[in-house]
Amino acid sequence: MGEAKNMHILSKEDFSEFINSLIADNSLNVVGVKSKGTKFAFGPLESADQLRLDYDVTLLPPKKYFFPQRETLVTYDVASGYQNKSLADTKPNIIVGVHPYDIMAILHMDEIFCETKSDPNYLARRNSSVIIGVNIQKMSESCFASSMGCATIDYGYDLMLTDLGNKYAIDVGSHKGADLLNKYSKNVKKALASDIQSVGKKKQEIMNKTQQEFSFSSELIPEMLGKFYEKTNFWEDHSEECLSCGSCVLVCPTCYCFDIMDNPALSLKTGERGRTWDGCLLEDFAKISSGENFRNTKATRYRHRYFKKGKYLFDRFGFVSCVGCGRCSSNCLPDIANPVNLFNDMYAESLKIGIQIDPATVPDVKIKSGDVIDYAPKIATIVKKVPMTANETMFELKLDDGSELGHEPGQFVQVSVFGVGEAPFGVSSSPTKKDTFELCIRKLGNVTSKIHTLQEGDKVGIRGPFGNGFNAELLKGKDLLFVAGGLGIVPLRSLFNYVLDNRSDYGRVILLYGCKEPRELLFGDEILSLEDRKDVEFKSTVDRCPENEVWTRNVGVITTLIPQVDFDPQKTYAIVCGPPIMYKFVIRDLKSQNVPDDHIIVSLERRMKCGVGKCGHCQINQLYVCKDGPVFNYSKIKGIPEAL
Amino acid sequence: MKPKVAFFDFAGCEGDQLQIANLEEEILDLLGQVEVVSFREVMKEHSDDYDIAFIEGSCTRLQDEERLKQIRKNASIVVAIGSCATIGGINSLKNYQNLDDVKKTVYGDKANLFDTYPARPIDAVIPVDAYVHGCPMTKDEFLHVVKSLLLGKKPEIPNYPVCVECKKNENVCAFERGEFCVGPVTRAGCNSCCVNEGTKCWGCRGMVDNPNENSQKEVLVKYGLSVDDAIGKFKLYFGWQGKKK
Numbered sequence: 001m002g003e004a005k006n007m008h009i010l011s012k013e014d015f016s017e018f019i020n021s022l023i024a025d026n027s028l029n030v031v032g033v034k035s036k037g038t039k040f041a042f043g044p045l046e047s048a049d050q051l052r053l054d055y056d057v058t059l060l061p062p063k064k065y066f067f068p069q070r071e072t073l074v075t076y077d078v079a080s081g082y083q084n085k086s087l088a089d090t091k092p093n094i095i096v097g098v099h100p101y102d103i104m105a106i107l108h109m110d111e112i113f114c115e116t117k118s119d120p121n122y123l124a125r126r127n128s129s130v131i132i133g134v135n136i137q138k139m140s141e142s143c144f145a146s147s148m149g150c151a152t153i154d155y156g157y158d159l160m161l162t163d164l165g166n167k168y169a170i171d172v173g174s175h176k177g178a179d180l181l182n183k184y185s186k187n188v189k190k191a192l193a194s195d196i197q198s199v200g201k202k203k204q205e206i207m208n209k210t211q212q213e214f215s216f217s218s219e220l221i222p223e224m225l226g227k228f229y230e231k232t233n234f235w236e237d238h239s240e241e242c243l244s245c246g247s248c249v250l251v252c253p254t255c256y257c258f259d260i261m262d263n264p265a266l267s268l269k270t271g272e273r274g275r276t277w278d279g280c281l282l283e284d285f286a287k288i289s290s291g292e293n294f295r296n297t298k299a300t301r302y303r304h305r306y307f308k309k310g311k312y313l314f315d316r317f318g319f320v321s322c323v324g325c326g327r328c329s330s331n332c333l334p335d336i337a338n339p340v341n342l343f344n345d346m347y348a349e350s351l352k353i354g355i356q357i358d359p360a361t362v363p364d365v366k367i368k369s370g371d372v373i374d375y376a377p378k379i380a381t382i383v384k385k386v387p388m389t390a391n392e393t394m395f396e397l398k399l400d401d402g403s404e405l406g407h408e409p410g411q412f413v414q415v416s417v418f419g420v421g422e423a424p425f426g427v428s429s430s431p432t433k434k435d436t437f438e439l440c441i442r443k444l445g446n447v448t449s450k451i452h453t454l455q456e457g458d459k460v461g462i463r464g465p466f467g468n469g470f471n472a473e474l475l476k477g478k479d480l481l482f483v484a485g486g487l488g489i490v491p492l493r494s495l496f497n498y499v500l501d502n503r504s505d506y507g508r509v510i511l512l513y514g515c516k517e518p519r520e521l522l523f524g525d526e527i528l529s530l531e532d533r534k535d536v537e538f539k540s541t542v543d544r545c546p547e548n549e550v551w552t553r554n555v556g557v558i559t560t561l562i563p564q565v566d567f568d569p570q571k572t573y574a575i576v577c578g579p580p581i582m583y584k585f586v587i588r589d590l591k592s593q594n595v596p597d598d599h600i601i602v603s604l605e606r607r608m609k610c611g612v613g614k615c616g617h618c619q620i621n622q623l624y625v626c627k628d629g630p631v632f633n634y635s636k637i638k639g640i641p642e643a644l
Numbered sequence: 645m646k647p648k649v650a651f652f653d654f655a656g657c658e659g660d661q662l663q664i665a666n667l668e669e670e671i672l673d674l675l676g677q678v679e680v681v682s683f684r685e686v687m688k689e690h691s692d693d694y695d696i697a698f699i700e701g702s703c704t705r706l707q708d709e710e711r712l713k714q715i716r717k718n719a720s721i722v723v724a725i726g727s728c729a730t731i732g733g734i735n736s737l738k739n740y741q742n743l744d745d746v747k748k749t750v751y752g753d754k755a756n757l758f759d760t761y762p763a764r765p766i767d768a769v770i771p772v773d774a775y776v777h778g779c780p781m782t783k784d785e786f787l788h789v790v791k792s793l794l795l796g797k798k799p800e801i802p803n804y805p806v807c808v809e810c811k812k813n814e815n816v817c818a819f820e821r822g823e824f825c826v827g828p829v830t831r832a833g834c835n836s837c838c839v840n841e842g843t844k845c846w847g848c849r850g851m852v853d854n855p856n857e858n859s860q861k862e863v864l865v866k867y868g869l870s871v872d873d874a875i876g877k878f879k880l881y882f883g884w885q886g887k888k889k
Binding site for chain 2: 036037038039041059060064069070240241242243244245246247250251261263264266267268276277279282283284298331333334419420421445446449450453
């Protein structure tokens, strides 16, 4: 066994010397478990005497050393733009006393922060860190790590300590660990067979020890959750006392959601953009600036937490992202956050009502890790500003570095205004327009209101393009039925104009466009001139026409236009975008015209914040709108309850 | 043109204006961005020509409403500063008592010479554009709000409870230390300053938009408070908010 070969022994005195010589090296940041009141916390070590390796659990998990509670991502200067904050001078962390469940949690975080696009700040700190684990000596009352198979661990650490009375057995798990031990310790001995046996016995004891445990196998969790999604009463009963305080998720070693915020200096000319931990249990987590909150009840937020840990991450990565540390339950004042209680209740309920639950098949996971995330926006200049309605303005932008945006129709960008913040907008121009791109922005929140005060020549920041657009290639040769409601015309226009610029590649092109009142019509002249085109069929409608306005076309909601066009559902792809309420009705009517599910393409709006599938704000069930969308094929999301 | 700002006080201790006077080196940076035209605590000049009015204190008399309305007319932005102004503050404690008794307690046999009515926050009288909560407000949040307003931005004030900041600051929960804390229903933004110092949250920033008051009371009782005392915990700062519901 690998363990036997790499097992060493240090007397407790020599171990203290080892830690003290690490501390003495100023190029290292040595942290470890110390007492804090009646509890324990990881903190900077001044001496080995402060170490409390007999602790039960720390207040916060050690993830704070890779993903700190608050950190600066970029700095900015109005004169020179945004710049990523350098982590070059970050000292390597030597983290002493990490329990096996927290090591497993770090391994989960590694995958999450590297998936698709990797997070430079997390990785810089993580890669330079050394993890010195310790086998559990005292299990906290709420610990159920054994049930999650995380009470002990055989990998993921650089060194792993086991207390053997007057000495520590040290299992070397990496070259980094071996080098550290070589360089900073004295009197290291090879472990004897009896020591190795003692360690094995200790680990076996820990594995068998439980403070709390499931009444079923944890392998059932993903499938069981799947069968309980719709059981609203179950979730409402369990979350009745939820304070929406977020404690359960903030102390969780595998939670990674964050918020991004700007902090200008008082000069208002420079400042920082930082991120801070956020939580899906908090009331406004999924709220967008129009006021719509996509998870607006305690029960839906509470359910989301369990699903995220127990099902969504399992489906994406092949692991249930809970390590059984028990921090959530010991930090929940009304005592409703304990996963053991919830899942045991769920299991009992499933037996009672006779639901058969099989272990989930572990998905075939192919984690792609690609580019490093660039949090610093590029600078773009507003080259044209065209007011469209009382609240909407079209901005034509050009990147200052002369590069093309290079977007696909349907993709979005994050637009930054110095000191105010960042907000997502679908690009409204076609990629065939090369030098510049257009955004049509409605005045709603802080960023959008501020953008409206900017003038031609003013600068904004741009990140992106992000997400999946409409697959213009795949739509070639097809008849296209565009259905746009209100602001929904904005992302659709990028495809619509692309199609017009490549008109011969496509079949019939039909556009149905509706808004509330005539004065809210966007791209008025451009849109209404379509009526004169022979190669486009265009119909428009308003929900109502006030007496002082003129409207000679259809009056009624957007769905009233659908029966007015005759199309072949087998040859036609419907492309739908509008306010959240619109989708249900439009899709219902398209389906009643026999349009197949996979011929319906929608673009969704959520609170995209990071834009790269990390921060969690735009998540709809298992999908990230920013990364998996915003354009979705209806057949892929029809079974996703939070989508439409 | 630097925006002109003025400070006003109603029923309160002026502790929030004192926080501004205490800004030390940052006060110079602040004065680079705004022109102070009225600030009784630090200067004798006064002008009614201002863009932003900062108002401290709660409204406790009918005749003060007129002055508030005048400020609202003069200012394009009204900011309530400190608990008394933002949520009614501890002045609202008197709202639980008979107002005649309150007057007698305070003014004795001169009680008839004074008017009073239930204490209320500024926004119970005039529309308020921004809030700097806290008793007293913190300098940092005051500057955050000022910077936001100067940038033409609505200040972001958290709508989550103090627990969020407490957890980030890795505090031992006040309940674990035998304290009775109202942090789980109180609006964050103070960086959990009281708990950081080893005490508990008193609720000076008022409640979040949708507090789970029942659950909070049950928690207080579970940890050993009597039902009456648990209800009492909501009176110190939540008097106006609680009654409004």
